[in-house]
Structure formats: C-alpha cells, structure tokens
Amino acid sequence: MNRKKLYKLHSILGISTGVFLVIVGLSGSLLVFGKEIDQLLNPNLWYISASKERLSIDVLRAKLKQELPSHALAGWLLSEKQNQPDQVWLHFLDSKDRKESIILLNPYTGKILGILSENRSDSFYSWMLKLHYSLLMGSFGYLLTTLFGVIFIFQGFSGMILYRSIWQNLFRLRTRQSLRTFFRIFINW
Template identity: 25%
Template sequence: MSFLDKPQPLWWRKALFQIHLWVGLFAGLYAIVIGISGSILVFKQELAALTYPHLMRAPNPDRPERADLFTVMVRARTAYPDFRLSGGYLPGVGSDNVLVYMQGDGGRELFVMADPSDGHLLGALDIESSWLHWVSDLHIHLLLGLPGYVVNAIGAGLLLLLSLTGLVLWWPGIRRWPQALIVDFRRSWRRINFDLHSAAGFYTLAFVVMWSISGINFVFPQQVAAVVNVFSSVEGGREPEIHIKAQRRSADLSAVLGQAVRNFPAGRLAGVYLGEDANHPITVFLSRGRRNDFTRMDYVYFHPESGRQLAVWHSGVNPTLGSTFVFWLSPLHFGVNWGQGIKTLWALLGLSLPALAVTGALMYWNRYLGRRWKRLRSAAAKSEAPVA
C-alpha cells in the first residue's frame, strides 16, 4: 500500500488530518475576516470614489492636467497648518485628483484633494472617519493596533500550513484523483459540501500559498529575504534601506522634484514621499508606465537636509530569480495593477477563504459534532421519558 495508490489508511496522513482539522477550526474566523476584508480592499479606490465623489473624482475631467504638485502641497500646508506634509501624488495614484497626504498629532491623517486642472483645493478627508480605513485596519492589524500586525503574520503562517496539509489530504489516489476536481451536485448536501471544500481548496491552492507567504513577508521581510537568499540572491528585488543622520528636513522640495525629473527624463512624475522624519530620505516616484503601476516605478532618493541625490531603485528590474520572487510578492498580494478583470478575479478568489472555512466547519459538524449532538439529544429525551 502506498500514498499514490491508497493514501487514506496511512498513519501519517491521519496525523496530518488532525493537524489540518484543528488548525482549520482555530484559524477559521481569521480566514473569514481576512478573506472578506481583502476582497473589499481590492476595489478600495473605486469604493472611495463612490463614497466621496466630491473628493475622489475630478471636477473637470475634460480639462488638461496642469496642476503643479509642489504648488498644491504648499497650498495644503497653508490651508491645514496643524498638519505636516508627508507626501503628494498626481492623478492616477489613489484618486482622479491630486492627493496630498498630511499627518497631525496623535496619529491623525488627512488626505487633501486638489483639482488636477488648476490645482485649487477641493477639500480634505480625515482618514480615520472613513469606513474603508476601518476595513483596512481590520485586514492589516485585525483592529488590534501594532500587535495585530504580528498576529496577522501568524495567521498567514497557519493558512500556509493548512494549504500544504490540505494538498496532501486532497490526494485521493491515482485512480480517483479526477473525481476530486469536480463537484457532483446530484449527491447529498453533505457530499456536495465535501466536494466543494476539496475542489475549491485545490483550485485556489496557489493563490492561498501566495497570499500566505506575502502576508508573512509584510511583517518579517528580512527573515523571508534571508530564506530566499539561500537559494538565489534577492539583490534588486527589495527597496533599499538608506540610513541617514540629518539635523532637520530642510531640502528645497521644488528643487528636489525638478532634479529627479531632469535626471530621469524617461520617467513621469507620479509623486513624492517625504519620509517619517529627518532620518529618512525624500523619495520621488517616477513612473515608467501608468502612474498607479508601482511595478514599473523608479524610486529616486534624496537627502532630506542637503537635497542631494542618494540612490535610485528601479522597481520591477530584477536580475535574479530570488529578486523576482521577493519583488512580486507584494503586487501579486494586492492584484490591483492589471485592470478590472484581474481585480474581480482576485476579489472572488479572496472569498474562497471564507468559503473554505465554512465548508470545513460543516464537514466537522457532519462527521463529529452533528452526531454527538444527536446522541446528546437522544439521551436527554430518554431521561425525560416517563417511567411506566
């Protein structure tokens, strides 16, 4: 008897089944939450436009884009003096308008929007007041703050374990494996539920593994890179770490933006991020394709005090297999760079996580809890029956 022919009686497969069962029950709620929230966030920009059309949609879409990013950022700083500038992005990156990202005391965050045709301010959105911010916080931090970030990585690890054990458990034997790829809706609902769990788990396996590894990578990028680096260099696949010692952030932002555009004329200005403080570089984004496609973006780094160029990273230019692997973890996780068709597919695939959790829980009910419940009800009925 071998695993290829008849795997069900093997002791180690039974052990993997117990691991799969109890990890699945433990992580089921996590899979439901992360799957539904992730599917919503695939359409975050579209949902934001529906929720805040006066801020996210261009008021004069037929007019040419003439707004100057630096000028808009200065206007935003003047209009909202209690907030400090953190970044600015031209149309296509986050909305149809010019977007200025600002931060205030107590972690407050503000999106200030401007008309791309002339640069006049349209208003501001307090990010914490947005329901999409709540969904994003749920997906990223599980509403637990920074500790939730680590909990999320642990949950991603459990999903990876479920995927790998599930693949082994899915294999029914060399003669029966074609049947495990389909759902026979002529059978009983219990069998249909089993087939749905089995077939959905197989067809979505590669995506769940990808989401699991990328979820771990978001929290522990150094550790993931170290593992990949054993097999192939990750050099070039990750944004470089630039360490700076500066007294203050005093560089002329207008000059920095102009220098970036002159030094890389093939790129198109997409935005700028000013960094968390003076110990982080100013990053100018120059797109080699669409402005919202960060897989084809040049990151040009400048000293926050002197304004001199420090480095450049050509996002998407990966010289090795390892660099390609670590680079694509993030874009593939989100699935927002390749049009509405891929976004719809990603959203539907994300819903496979709650589907697998629910069908798995129903299987446990059918095999154990449901029968135990019937026995308990039967015993209770007998104890309440009158004695002749």
C-alpha cells in the same frame, strides 16, 4: 502521531481557521476596489464639475500658498479625468514631525476640497487595510495573522500526508488505458 489523530487535528484546525479565511478573503477582495469605494463614499471630495479650462499650475500653486502658507510641495498628481480633482502632496513645515498630507484640489477653481492624511488613515481604504492585515487589533493582530499563516502551512503539509492517495492518482498518467481516456485526462489536467 498516528493518522487518526492527525486527521482530527487537521479537521479541527481547518474548521476553526475558516472564519479567519473568510474575513481576510472578503477584506482583500474589497481592497482591490478600495480607492473606488472611497470615491463612492465621499463624492464631495472626489468629483467636481468640469469647466472649460484648467487653471495653470502656477496659479494653482499661488492659491495653495495663500490658503496653506507653511508647507513644502512634495508631489502633484494631475487628474486624468476632467471630473476629478488633482492630488497634491504637501509637507506641513509648522508641525514638528513635518507631516505629509494629500490635498484634493479643484483644478478649475483652485478650491481645496479636502485634506487627507498621507497614509489615508481617515478613509475606508485604511480601515479595510487594517482589518485585512491585523484584524483591527494592532500589534496583537499582526501576531495573530502570523500564527494563522503558520497554521495554514501546517494544514497544507498535513493535508498532503492525509490525502496522499488522491495526490498519487491525480498526477499519474494512465497510459495503459485507451487513447481517448489519456487525452481526456491530459487536457483536463
């Protein structure tokens, strides 16, 4: 393949895959703050009014057994903040696949604020994660994302070949020029 055709292919692939990069970049940036965004979108689940004292774990456990009788406790995350609920992981024994859920529990009253699926598929975070990894297209989206990854590897190699002179000048130390030029380039490097 000659240089002109490689340049044309490199340009076309770069422009056509730019939209994918924007989608993945923005969704990835939002995923960094996904749990905080979830909390902002559902304040009734994630924020409580703090009382003077928390109920003991034994009392909270008894209230959970009373409201959700057929379950096994898998984990309990005590909230570090006074205005946020505890997160309790439960396996529901009455379901055939013993699905795991996250219970948001008010530690001051023992009231269940909400039940989330373990993979948080019912939240903004999960939706954004699916957009980021599979473009909301399921298995085909994973395949498409993999294809874009291969295209980007090709883009990197073809870019290094096409812009070889820039790379050569970038890493060349200019020792025959003045000391001032050498230090300016070396420090910026």
